[in-house]
Amino acid sequence: MCGIVGIVGKDPVNQALYDGLTMLQHRGQDAAGIMTVDNNTLRLRKANGLVRDVFHTRHMHRLTGRIGIGHVRYPTAGSSSSAEAQPFYVNSPFGIAMAHNGNLTNAQELQQQLFEKARRHINTTSDSEILLNIFAHELYQQESLQLTAEDVFAAVSRVHRQIRGAYAVVAMIIGHGMVAFRDPWGIRPLVLGKRDTAKGPEYIVASESVAVDGTGFTYVRDIEPGEAVYISEDGQLTSRQCADNPQHCPCIFEYVYFARPDSFIDKVSVYASRVNMGRKLGEKVKRDYAHLDIDVVIPIPETSCDIALEMANILDLPYRQGFVKNRYIGRTFIMPGQTQRRKSVRRKLNAISAEFRGKNVLLVDDSIVRGTTSEQIIEMAREAGAKKVYFASAAPEIRFPNVYGIDMPSANELIGHGREAAEINDLIKADGLIYQELDDLIAAVQEENPAIEQFETSVFNGKYITGDINQSYLDRLDAARNDIARGGDNSAEDANLELHNELDDE
Numbered sequence: 001m002c003g004i005v006g007i008v009g010k011d012p013v014n015q016a017l018y019d020g021l022t023m024l025q026h027r028g029q030d031a032a033g034i035m036t037v038d039n040n041t042l043r044l045r046k047a048n049g050l051v052r053d054v055f056h057t058r059h060m061h062r063l064t065g066r067i068g069i070g071h072v073r074y075p076t077a078g079s080s081s082s083a084e085a086q087p088f089y090v091n092s093p094f095g096i097a098m099a100h101n102g103n104l105t106n107a108q109e110l111q112q113q114l115f116e117k118a119r120r121h122i123n124t125t126s127d128s129e130i131l132l133n134i135f136a137h138e139l140y141q142q143e144s145l146q147l148t149a150e151d152v153f154a155a156v157s158r159v160h161r162q163i164r165g166a167y168a169v170v171a172m173i174i175g176h177g178m179v180a181f182r183d184p185w186g187i188r189p190l191v192l193g194k195r196d197t198a199k200g201p202e203y204i205v206a207s208e209s210v211a212v213d214g215t216g217f218t219y220v221r222d223i224e225p226g227e228a229v230y231i232s233e234d235g236q237l238t239s240r241q242c243a244d245n246p247q248h249c250p251c252i253f254e255y256v257y258f259a260r261p262d263s264f265i266d267k268v269s270v271y272a273s274r275v276n277m278g279r280k281l282g283e284k285v286k287r288d289y290a291h292l293d294i295d296v297v298i299p300i301p302e303t304s305c306d307i308a309l310e311m312a313n314i315l316d317l318p319y320r321q322g323f324v325k326n327r328y329i330g331r332t333f334i335m336p337g338q339t340q341r342r343k344s345v346r347r348k349l350n351a352i353s354a355e356f357r358g359k360n361v362l363l364v365d366d367s368i369v370r371g372t373t374s375e376q377i378i379e380m381a382r383e384a385g386a387k388k389v390y391f392a393s394a395a396p397e398i399r400f401p402n403v404y405g406i407d408m409p410s411a412n413e414l415i416g417h418g419r420e421a422a423e424i425n426d427l428i429k430a431d432g433l434i435y436q437e438l439d440d441l442i443a444a445v446q447e448e449n450p451a452i453e454q455f456e457t458s459v460f461n462g463k464y465i466t467g468d469i470n471q472s473y474l475d476r477l478d479a480a481r482n483d484i485a486r487g488g489d490n491s492a493e494d495a496n497l498e499l500h501n502e503l504d505d506e
């Protein structure tokens with residue numbers, strides 16, 4: 001899940017873009033980038049690493065201009081090479097820079113078509129570079145030198161007709177303005193914010209509302225599925241529905257794991273939805289597992305803390321933070337290779353023995369994906385002296401790959417694939433394993449905004465809403481992107497064609 005941000009301001013936007021990206025860091029730890037436009041010239045800094053490591057003072061000085069976009073990356077296509085860090089740039093028409101969150105499901109066909117129809121070369125294996133070139137080609141078809149909002153909307157409409165999958169996008173068109181659009185299912189989130197200044201209004205678009213609040217803007221609304229919002233360089237905002245048949249079907253995993261709890265996505269408080277997940281799961285334990293002799297409820301930091309606290313309330317049991325999280329280690333699930341993910345669990349979490357010794361503990365996590373965390377954490381709980389270790393997951397069994405922007409390309413790497421809870425329980429060596437029901441998970445989120453009638457839940461039930469995913473697609477994805485295919489750590493490096501404003505990479 002990447003994070004994107006774009007600002008059309010009245011004063012330099014570099015610091016606000018930087019701040020916005022730090023507030024979206026949890027969505028992507030692999031690479032970060034900012035592009036600004038100043039005096040019709042693009043300014044760029046992008047590299048592998050966390051936001052704080054990628055941008056030094058001298059880079060910030062170079063990122064001048066009152067309009068800019070930024071990206072934090074968690075790769076779901078291509079490699080982790082810095083060549084695939086975003087934003088991407090293409091020089092025709094006008095000069096366009098783009099940042100994308102999501103994943104295209106027909107990238108291969110699109111690349112072929114781009115070459116045949118438009119003689120466009122794609123130099124990386126990133127689906128986002130393809131998306132940028134499709135958009136550029138469609139904008140070029142407008143044949144107008146004085147680009148209008150209508151021209152941009154017409155191009156976005158044609159993009160929607162060609163590309164499949166999930167995409168929340170922000171793009172800058174040099175000399176004109178910024179456009180942001182969301183796929184016709186609204187799978188990935190995108191919000192709009194505004195700030196009034198003495199010089200006129202400034203606008204921000206971002207993956208999550210936390211980046212709007214934290215940069216001093218005010219949340220205006222979510223961008224609708226299929227909608228495009230165009231903000232001209234002088235700050236005129238226009239919006240248009242550009243999809244033929246938009247339907248709202250947001251990714252439920254945003255609420256389970258990806259988003260920050262203080263964000264609102266599609267008018268749903270992520271925090272409140274997690275509390276509801278804890279309530280539902282607590283009620284299930286109370287109803288069906290009353291025979292378990294649980295002494296204490298312990299979360300697996302960090303995402304599950306809000307869920308576990310509510311479970312403890314429902315079960316009328318003590319809640320104890322029995323694991324301490326090293327605040328300098330990032331999220332393990334979004335790390336690129338299994339070796340790195342495995343090693344990081346013990347570096348990241350450490351048990352406080354007093355909370356485990358001689359007790360029957362219920363460990364709570366938001367989800368079990370590969371089982372990397374649960375297996376090791378149960379072992380750690382036993383080493384710390386727990387008598388019995390029960391485990392509860394606020395998401396149901398994750399059985400199917402994800403093709404919409406979560407890096408779960410291989411069914412065989414999912415501990416829940418083709419297994420029932422009892423088998424998974426044995427693999428992670430728990431004394432009991434309780435999963436949330438899918439209906440309860442959906443209800444937990446829907447309760448916060450009943451207007452959302454459906455959610456993207458393919459990892460739980462194998463139903464891919466875009467209608468273009470079959471077994472042979474999943475087999476190809478598996479072969480291309482499973483951990484072995486990626487050499488274990490996905491560290492393909494730097495045979496790249498980059499656009500730099502600095503003389504060296506220091």
Ligand SMILES: O=P(O)(O)OC[C@H]1O[C@H](OP(=O)(O)OP(=O)(O)O)[C@H](O)[C@@H]1O
Nearest residue numbers: 302303331332333368369370371372373
């Ligand atoms: O079964 P797995 O493959 O281990 O994946 C699931 C785990 O990964 C995530 O934690 P992560 O460390 O990424 O982030 P967090 O600190 O936000 O919980 C998630 O919260 C689970 O704990």
Ligand SMILES: NC(=O)CC[C@H](N)C(=O)O
Nearest residue numbers: 001002075076077101102
């Ligand atoms: N997680 C994402 O949104 C990834 C965006 C894009 N598919 C990439 O791999 O760079």
Ligand SMILES: [Mg+2]
Nearest residue numbers: 300301302303
């Ligand atoms: Mg976790």
